[in-house]
Amino acid sequence: MNTIIQSPVVVIGSGLAGLVTALQLAPLPVLLLTQEKLGGETSTYYAQGGIAAASYEEKDSSDHIKDTLIAGAGLCDQQAVITILNEGRQAITTLEKYNVEFDHDFNGKPKLGLEGAHSHRRIFHIHGDATGRGMIEALTHVVLKTPSITIIENAIAVRLLKKKNKVQGLIAQIDGQFKLIAALNIVLATGGIGGLFEESTNPLKNFGQGLILAAEIGAELADLEFIQFHPTTLDIPVFPRILISEAVRGEGAILVNSDNQRFLADTKGQELAPRDVVARAIYNQLFQEKKVYLDARSSLGEGFASRFPTINQLCKNVGINPAIDLIPVKPVEHFHMGGIRTNIDGETSVSGLWAVGEVASTGLHGANRLASNSLLEATVMAMRAAKAILQKKSDQICLEDVPIPHFVITDTLLDVKDIMQHHLNIIRDEKSLKSAIRQLVYLIKKADQNYSVLHSEHIALMIAVSALLRKESRGAHYRQDFPQTLPETNRSFLHFDQAYQYAKKIL
Ligand SMILES: Cc1cc2nc3c(=O)[nH]c(=O)nc-3n(C[C@H](O)[C@H](O)[C@H](O)COP(=O)(O)OP(=O)(O)OC[C@H]3O[C@@H](n4cnc5c(N)ncnc54)[C@H](O)[C@@H]3O)c2cc1C
Incomplete structure (x- = not known):
């Protein structure tokens, strides 16, 4: 028998997106799982520049919307852009309510920074360039004092469980032991994919774990080929x-x-x-x-x-x-515009599975992220997902005590890093992408798919297939064999099975 822990909602990850979701759900009980210490080893902690929101200098968010659509190079979901950016001021107010203190001048006005491709100064920051640290310090302090949030550190989510396209719970490795957790709402707030590359600004363990977990139970992913490389x-x-x-x-x-x-x-x-x-x-x-x-x-x-x-x-x-x-x-690799496809409330294609922050693909960023829009997206989408979960009618949990095999976490990550660094970097072409796919299919065939978990090669394959299928250059996706931008295009959506079948066919 395994220990079953039960909670109405499980939030996975303690960066900005996870912390704000857990806080916004209060007083609903939330189990907050995080693989390191609370708030530690998050991209959020490292964020320097700040969070973008149209401020007192602008009459509304229309210029911010325009700038975002231009940066997104024709691939943004316009409705997502409008909804998220219109809630920018509210996001700042919410963060301030949790004691996040942005820099102000002597007259009490926010000091606003300017970043690339923004038409106005609209970047709120903390201690100049310690925005993420300031957010994490303030939010973790409030989370620790919120009685409805139960924090489990050193807990790695390794497998999601679903029945009839509905989430039922997950398996997590907690202090080295595998445990079963029953929950009808699971919020993935696991951050980006930098750990799939040899060189990235992300914490090493942000290797797309949320994407792997979601893809494994058949969730749809989107825009995977769009990866931002930070120039400096x-x-x-x-x-x-x-x-x-x-x-x-x-x-x-x-x-x-x-x-x-x-x-x-x-x-x-x-x-x-x-x-x-x-x-x-x-x-x-x-x-x-x-x-x-x-x-x-x-x-x-x-x-x-x-x-x-x-x-x-x-x-x-x-x-x-x-x-x-x-x-x-x-x-080097910095930010993933793609992710788990969600609607504007953060729900994925699997009922009860939510994704917020960098792990999600709402359509805000399109083919390229406008600087400082990601902290904003993480905050707004955490607020929206929490609201939608609170409004949802709750079902009965029907997770039986399933036996947990003796899992091991796969050891393919080093091979995957080498493939991603050399074949899915800033400049791509068919020959190189096909070589990546060949190597990744080999890794998939070699790995034990039943008893091992967190297969980074799955997500790497999906990214490589998406990059091969996009026969144009747009935003952050640059194909030297297709340098032109097509006059019309669509976002790309993919399931793991589709990617794998396609990969086997072209080899
Ligand atoms: C160096 C740097 C600077 C940046 N500067 C800016 C900026 O100025 N402005 C801006 O808007 N954006 C910036 N970004 C991007 C932005 O910081 C991130 O997109 C955002 O913080 C992501 O927040 P998140 O909560 O989604 O993920 P994260 O903050 O990365 O948190 C992810 C959490 O999930 C946990 N986790 C992952 N997998 C598992 C698992 N299987 N089980 C349990 N826990 C798990 C991690 O340990 C972590 O707690 C920057 C990013 C970096 C790396």
Whole structure:
């Protein structure tokens, strides 16, 4: 017999999306599972720049909507964009209610930052560039004091259980033991996929676990090929990679190569062009064996340390003083626009399975995310999902005490990282994608699918198939064999079985 734990709602993950969902569900009892310490090892904690929301400087969110649609390169779900961005101010107010304190000037007005492809200053930040840390510290404090939330740390969700397309519960490894948890609502808030790559800004364990769990029970995933590579991470081998926020370029820092050429001078938007444009330009310089540097010496100089204290310290830790030194940079994996397809309340194609934050694909980001829209999406969608769960009629839980086999967590991740890094990076083509698919099918065939869990090769295969099927370049997805953008296109939706059948057919 296994221990059965029961809860009306289980939230998996303690980044911004998971914490806000759990808080918004109070006083409904919630079990909050997180694989590390509460709020620890989350992308949220690392977020620097801030959270975008149309503020007092703008009459409404119409310009924010416009900027987001342009960045999304024709692939956004317009309704999702309008709904989420219109709730931006409400999201800021909700966070403030949980004691998140954004930076204000002496007159009590929010200090707003500017980032690439935003037409206005609308980025709320905390202690300059420690926005994520500020959010996590404030929210975990409130969560710990909320009696309806039961926190289980060191708990990894490894398998979801469903009956007739309805979620019934999950299996989690808690302190090394596999346990059965019955729940009719499960909220995946497991973050991004950076851990599938050798180099990423994400915590190493964010390797798309939520996507793997959802795909395994037949949930539909969307826009998987759209992966954002952040143009400016510190070019030193530290894992995860250290980000130099876009806000630094927003404050006037420029990019130069080792010949001291400002290679983006003639590009529309220059250093603040969309991220994919900047990332590819840097990638091309590196490909020509030139080094690339961020130069903040004349724009910020001695002011760098007070505007960007966290980044300043991170640079100083490796012997770089941004006031007087060039900062070596390189693009690496950063954010996944794709994810588990949800409706505008965060529900997936499996009833009772919800996805919020980076793991989800609401359609907000389209082919490319506008900077600082993800913290906003995580907050708004957490609020919306909680509201929808509270309004749902509750069924009876009918999970029997199923025996749990002796699972092992698969050990294919290192192979998958190598494949993703080399074949699904900034520039892609058919030959390379087919090679990735061949290797991934081999890994799938080799792995024991019954007794092992968290198959990263499944999700890698789905991403590779989506990338192969999109025969155009759009936003963050760049095919050197199809460099043009098609006049018309649709979002891509995929189930694991479809991807696997397709992969076997083309080999
Ligand atoms: C360096 C960096 C800087 C960024 N800067 C910004 C910014 O300035 N503005 C902006 O809008 N966005 C920024 N982003 C993106 C943004 O931070 C993320 O998209 C957002 O924080 C994701 O929040 P989340 O709650 O969905 O996931 P996360 O914060 O990553 O949390 C995921 C949680 O799920 C847990 N988890 C995962 N799998 C399991 C499992 N199987 N079982 C149990 N727990 C699990 C993790 O341990 C973690 O607790 C940045 C990202 C990075 C990496």
